Amino acid sequence: MGSKRTSRRELLKTSAALAGGLTTGAVAPALGQTHDHASGQPPAQVNPMIMGSKELIEYGQRSRYVTSVRIPHPIGGRPSPDAFGKVFHVASPLQDSVGVITPSSLHYVATTRGSYMPDIDPKQHTLMIHGLVDRPLTFTMDDLKRLPSVTRLHFIECAGNRHNGRQRTVQETHGMTSCAEWTGVLLSTLLKECGLKGSATWFVAEGAEEVKGASSMPIAKAMDDCIIAYGMNGEAVRPQQGYPVRIIPPGFEGIFHTKYLRRIKVVDRYYMNYNDFGHLDKDAEEAALGFQIGPKSVITYPSGTQQLPGRGFYEIRGLAWSGGGAVKTVEVSVDGGKKWNLAQFTSTPQRMAHARFTFPWNWDGTETEILSRATDEIGQVQPLREQIAQWWNVPVERNYRVPGLDNSIMPWKIAKDGSVTNGLA
Amino acid sequence: MASLRLVTILLLTSAGLLGSSAFAQSPTYGVGRTPTAEEIRALDISIGPTGEELPPGRGTAKEGAQVYQEQGCVACHGEAGIGGPPQLGAPALKSKKGQDVPIWQRERILPLRAPFATTVWDFIHRGMPLGREGTLTADQVYALTAYLLFLNQVIPEDQVLDKESLPKVKMPIGDHYGRLPDWKPGTRRLEGYPY
Numbered sequence: 366m367g368s369k370r371t372s373r374r375e376l377l378k379t380s381a382a383l384a385g386g387l388t389t390g391a392v393a394p395a396l397g398q399t400h401d402h403a404s405g406q407p408p409a410q411v412n413p414m415i416m417g418s419k420e421l422i423e424y425g426q427r428s429r430y431v432t433s434v435r436i437p438h439p440i441g442g443r444p445s446p447d448a449f450g451k452v453f454h455v456a457s458p459l460q461d462s463v464g465v466i467t468p469s470s471l472h473y474v475a476t477t478r479g480s481y482m483p484d485i486d487p488k489q490h491t492l493m494i495h496g497l498v499d500r501p502l503t504f505t506m507d508d509l510k511r512l513p514s515v516t517r518l519h520f521i522e523c524a525g526n527r528h529n530g531r532q533r534t535v536q537e538t539h540g541m542t543s544c545a546e547w548t549g550v551l552l553s554t555l556l557k558e559c560g561l562k563g564s565a566t567w568f569v570a571e572g573a574e575e576v577k578g579a580s581s582m583p584i585a586k587a588m589d590d591c592i593i594a595y596g597m598n599g600e601a602v603r604p605q606q607g608y609p610v611r612i613i614p615p616g617f618e619g620i621f622h623t624k625y626l627r628r629i630k631v632v633d634r635y636y637m638n639y640n641d642f643g644h645l646d647k648d649a650e651e652a653a654l655g656f657q658i659g660p661k662s663v664i665t666y667p668s669g670t671q672q673l674p675g676r677g678f679y680e681i682r683g684l685a686w687s688g689g690g691a692v693k694t695v696e697v698s699v700d701g702g703k704k705w706n707l708a709q710f711t712s713t714p715q716r717m718a719h720a721r722f723t724f725p726w727n728w729d730g731t732e733t734e735i736l737s738r739a740t741d742e743i744g745q746v747q748p749l750r751e752q753i754a755q756w757w758n759v760p761v762e763r764n765y766r767v768p769g770l771d772n773s774i775m776p777w778k779i780a781k782d783g784s785v786t787n788g789l790a
Numbered sequence: 791m792a793s794l795r796l797v798t799i800l801l802l803t804s805a806g807l808l809g810s811s812a813f814a815q816s817p818t819y820g821v822g823r824t825p826t827a828e829e830i831r832a833l834d835i836s837i838g839p840t841g842e843e844l845p846p847g848r849g850t851a852k853e854g855a856q857v858y859q860e861q862g863c864v865a866c867h868g869e870a871g872i873g874g875p876p877q878l879g880a881p882a883l884k885s886k887k888g889q890d891v892p893i894w895q896r897e898r899i900l901p902l903r904a905p906f907a908t909t910v911w912d913f914i915h916r917g918m919p920l921g922r923e924g925t926l927t928a929d930q931v932y933a934l935t936a937y938l939l940f941l942n943q944v945i946p947e948d949q950v951l952d953k954e955s956l957p958k959v960k961m962p963i964g965d966h967y968g969r970l971p972d973w974k975p976g977t978r979r980l981e982g983y984p985y
Contacts, residue, residue, distance in 0.1 A: 503823055634838065635970065636838045637909045638913075646967065
């Protein structure tokens with residue numbers, strides 16, 4: 366009996382760890398029952414019933430034992446919501462994520478200027494396309510939904526998604542990225558309907574929120590793969606994500622993904638809007654690195670503040686993505702970067718989408734550091750901070766700031782006692 | 791049958807919408823309506839570097855100083871743009887560093903570092919004042935733009951800004967900023983950069 370209890374406790378511990386951050390409470394009763402059934406004993410307790418309600422029937426909700434939530438970003442920064450009810454920056458709980466889709470409720474949120482979320486009546490909302498086109502056109506939401514549609518997985522990442530030694534969890538280091546399934550009409554479909562003039566080289570995408578956030582993007586991007594998205598993860602885009610419609614320019618920095626899209630103006634030059642001013646750099650090379658996102662990955666399990674119960678088997682898991690296309694390979698090191706091993710993908714990596722990688726690992730109980738490195742389909746490789754500094758020919762100091770969006774390799778330190786901490790600390 | 795009908799509808803629709811000018815690319819679906827010139831003007835708040843979209847109106851720094859007080863800009867941005875209470879999070883709008891300091895070593899202040907004065911006009915017009923965005927008249931925006939450029943010693947106090955003069959203002963940054971690379975599908979973020 367005593368030994369049985371011990372083995373069961375071991376099983377619970379391991380399962381909780383494998384679940385990657387799910388609380389023990391959430392899995393314990395179910396596993397306990399399975400075990401009891403297997404041994405032919407009656408269940409120790411009957412689970413209470415979740416009472417049906419109108420809300421649960423109409424729009425379900427997760428178990429009360431699942432407590433994973435978003436947090437304001439960065440830690441100690443501007444609060445969300447603030448005193449006026451505005452949302453600023455909110456990070457996604459990557460440590461609890463499974464698969465490649467971020468639930469809409471947990472998708473990261475960022476705003477240009479801490480703008481408020483407009484409560485838009487879709488019947489009143491229109492998208493106007495004008496400028497260097499043969500026929501300016503105004504589309505209602507119903508118009509957009511009549512046109513040929515696409516559904517694609519795409520990540521979005523905020524330029525502020527930078528990891529440093531002061532952060533503790535992967536939510537703090539990398540939570541300003543998420544991946545959703547977006548549905549909408551290709552911008553190229555709309556622009557062909559309007560007829561592009563030969564002088565068209567850039568376009569400006571503008572939102573309907575109070576600050577009317579707008580960014581300039583190359584017309585080549587518009588004709589390649591931009592989605593005018595009204596659907597997200599199988600339902601309407603959420604207000605925090607730009608209801609009723611936003612633009613998805615896959616692989617470009619988050620700020621280019623204009624929400625509440627109301628207007629697209631086709632122009633013949635970079636328009637230097639306020640958002641564009643935010644990208645202004647002294648150096649052309651540095652400016653380029655703040656535009657299209659590079660190859661990046663991070664181990665989400667085990668990650669900062671998690672606890673390994675003891676030596677033995679663990680499946681290392683993480684997310685990898687790139688603005689340059691699909692992720693081609695991910696390598697994992699479990700010895701501080703001396704040896705790199707090829708990781709597996711849980712599903713085929715898509716262009717400009719999170720890919721979930723796994724690597725089987727037997728921890729021998731010694732202190733070590735685990736890292737991951739992504740390579741994308743056009744051959745860009747995720748670098749160490751030291752490699753970036755070397756390319757720029759500057760010394761790599763403790764608080765070295767990576768130019769452009771920070772896609773450097775993230776180390777997690779595993780201590781002898783199984784505690785996991787930020788390797789940059 | 792259905793596809794034949796669709797083709798017929800598409801042909802009819804295209805034929806109906808084909809004007810004399812639209813020849814190279816005719817609409818495929820015929821969805822969406824043509825906005826009027828007035829609708830476009832009302833929505834088009836993008837002011838590009840040439841200033842072609844600027845409305846009529848005018849303003850000077852002196853007038854702008856008054857608008858700055860009346861519209862409450864002072865509450866968040868402080869007296870003469872020196873910066874307001876930090877908890878409000880609004881940026882200072884006047885440089886504390888001298889003209890002799892290179893522009894990239896001076897503060898990141900819109901009416902100082904922007905490559906075009908049109909960007910300053912555009913942002914005040916679309917994004918200010920907080921909570922009453924888009925309510926300023928064209929004259930008020932010209933005046934505020936002149937005031938902020940004057941505070942940063944970009945233009946003299948008596949210069950009149952209007953549709954003609956605003957795009958011609960020489961900003962201190964000149965040509966000294968990085969241009970984005972020519973983006974094409976499948977290109978690396980930066981040519982020659984392995985990461």
